[in-house]
Ligand SMILES: O=C(O)CCC(=O)C(=O)O
């Protein structure tokens with residue numbers, strides 16, 4: 450009986466369906482309407498306030514138990530977002546992510562149980578060399594999600610592209626993605642090497658992972 454009700458209240462979400470289709474086909478998906486414009490603007494203000502309050506720290510390479518700071522490889526500053534004591538705007542962000550994760554679990558049996566997200570600021574000229582988001586000692590990260598919070602007038606000339614190396618599966622060229630505000634990119638953490646090119650202006654984002662355990 451419960452199962453029947455579950456089927457009845459399931460509503461197909463075209464945005465999420467496209468994400469699933471893209472990932473199955475190409476290993477990544479670009480979504481330009483995951484967050485509303487007003488949510489993006491409010492998240493950007495929240496990020497900038499916290500950055501000005503000096504709450505960010507230099508990002509490290511490796512996982513939380515095995516961190517090394519290697520400025521040559523990545524030049525961003527990050528602040529982890531804790532869902533349990535997040536403010537109203539961060540809650541709105543997590544609501545959207547939880548909704549997506551629940552949909553993926555329900556339709557693709559992905560087994561997402563955890564997540565981790567951080568704000569990121571790349572000062573002008575900073576970058577992140579080609580890397581994989583899973584670690585040798587930990588491959589629980591399933592999907593990487595990046596949401597760009599850049600200024601409204603961000604142009605391709607400002608750089609800061611995300612480049613996805615598609616493993617040349619079908620002989621594809623690497624995919625270059627501009628970090629336009631409101632854009633989200635979702636990709637398979639275990640499979641896709643990627644890099645962040647230097648930007649000509651401060652580059653703002655939320656990056657995170659949906660994890661199995
Ligand atoms: O900001 C991006 O476009 C990607 C960031 C990234 O690769 C990471 O933080 O692991």
Ligand SMILES: [Fe+2]
Nearest residue numbers: 580581582643
């Ligand atoms: Fe990454």
